[in-house]
Amino acid sequence: MNxxxxxxxxxxxxxxxxxxxxxxxxxxxxxxPRPELPGHxxxxxxxxxxxxxxxxxxxxxxxxxxxxxxxxxxxxxxDQVAADVTQAPSLMLWGGTGxxxxxxxxxAVRRIALTGPTRFGxxxxxxxxxxxxxxxxxxxxxxxxxxxxxxxxxPVLLLDDLGxxxxxxxxxxxxxxxxxxxxxxxxxVILTSNEPPAALPELMGDRIASxxxxxxxxxxxxxADRRLTR
Numbered sequence: 001m002n003x004x005x006x007x008x009x010x011x012x013x014x015x016x017x018x019x020x021x022x023x024x025x026x027x028x029x030x031x032x033p034r035p036e037l038p039g040h041x042x043x044x045x046x047x048x049x050x051x052x053x054x055x056x057x058x059x060x061x062x063x064x065x066x067x068x069x070x071x072x073x074x075x076x077x078x079d080q081v082a083a084d085v086t087q088a089p090s091l092m093l094w095g096g097t098g099x100x101x102x103x104x105x106x107x108a109v110r111r112i113a114l115t116g117p118t119r120f121g122x123x124x125x126x127x128x129x130x131x132x133x134x135x136x137x138x139x140x141x142x143x144x145x146x147x148x149x150x151x152x153x154x155p156v157l158l159l160d161d162l163g164x165x166x167x168x169x170x171x172x173x174x175x176x177x178x179x180x181x182x183x184x185x186x187x188x189v190i191l192t193s194n195e196p197p198a199a200l201p202e203l204m205g206d207r208i209a210s211x212x213x214x215x216x217x218x219x220x221x222x223x224a225d226r227r228l229t230r
Contacts, residue, residue: 045116090182131174152178
C-alpha cells in the first residue's frame with residue numbers, strides 16, 4: 001500500500017466510524033488472567049496448597065487430618081518453616097500424657113501446608129515404629145535404606161513418642177545418624193515426648209542430646225489429660 005492509498009484508507013475508516021458513532025478511544029489492556037486461570041498468582045497458590053494438603057493427608061492418621069494449633073510458639077515455628085525450611089529450628093513438644101502434643105505437631109505441619117509452600121515434603125512416624133521398620137531383619141536391605149534416605153532428607157520430619165523405646169547401642173546409633181544428618185543440613189524435626197528436655201542425655205546419650213538442645217525450640221504443653229476430661 002503506497003502513501004496515497006494508505007492516507008485514503010484511514011480517511012475513509014475515520015469517516016465510517018464517525019457516521020456510525022463508534023468510539024475509537026483505546027480501552028484498558030487486561031493482561032492479567034482471572035484468579036481461577038493459570039497465570040494468575042492466586043491460581044498457582046491454590047494449586048500449591050492443594051498439592052501440600054494432599055501430601056499431608058497421605059502421611060497423617062485420620063484422627064489428625066483436621067488438626068490445628070493456636071499455641072503461639074508452635075504457630076511461630078510453623079510460620080518460620082513456611083518462610084524458609086532451611087532457616088527454621090526444629091521443634092520439641094514435651095509434657096504430660098494427653099496434653100495435646102501430637103495434635104499440635106500435626107496442626108503445625110498442616111499450618112505449613114496451608115501456606116502453599118513451593119516445596120513441601122513431610123514424613124510422620126513414631127520412634128517405636130521407625131525402629132521396628134529400620135531394624136535388621138524387618139525387611140530387605142534396599143527397603144530399609146530407602147526408608148532411611150527418606151527420613152534423612154524429607155523437608156519436615158515428625159517423630160512422635162521420644163523416650164518410649166528402651167535404649168540400646170543400635171537405637172542410639174540409628175537416632176544419631178538421623179539427628180546428625182538433619183542437624184548438619186538444617187532440616188527441621190518435630191519431636192514429641194512425655195519427658196522434659198533435661199532427660200535427653202539419659203534417654204538418648206550426650207551426642208544426640210547436645211544436638212537436639214541446640215537445634216530445637218522447646219515448648220512445654222501443659223494441662224490435664226484431655227482424653228480423660230472429654
